[in-house]
Amino acid sequence: MKTTEAHNKKIAEMKLSSVFPHYITKVEKKGRSIEELYQVIEWLTGFDQNDIEKLIEEKVTFETFFDRATLNPNAHLIKGVICGYRVEELENPLTQKVRYLDKLVDELAKGKKMEKILR
Structure with a gap:
């Protein structure tokens, strides 16, 4: 499945602060903790919990988030x-990074062991 320029632009302009609460809801609903969510994000991006909270306060877009990561x-x-796209085949680097994050959150919510998630 190929993404369009409009789709990639929409992904780039999405704010971390608007998506993060959905990540929390998704993992907590499945019995995982917010600490595990932070751990997964830190593994992918290098941002610790304090960094993530500052970026959320700053209302950064995913483009800025991954530029700084x-x-x-x-x-x-x-x-x-994830979301109908095979992450390893996405051509747009930013869209691929966002989908990497989505995939990790999905794996966490599905109960996958942390050792497997943190490849």
């Missing part, structure tokens, strides 16, 4: 389908 060198090992 130091992506984990093993992020390319994240594979599978």
Whole structure:
């Protein structure tokens, strides 16, 4: 499935602060903790809980969030389908990074062991 420029622009302009509460709801509803969510995000981006909270307060877009992030060198090992897209086949680098994050949150919510999530 190929993304469009409009789709990629929409992803880039989404604010972390608008999506983060949905991540929390998703993982907590499945019995996982917010601490585990922070751990997963830190593994992917290098941002610890304080960094993430500041970025949320700052209302950064996903584009800014990932521009400032130091992506984990093993992020390319994240594979599978999320939101109808196979993450390893996405051509737009930013959209791929956002979907990496979505995939990790999804794996956490599905009860996957942390050792498997943090490749």
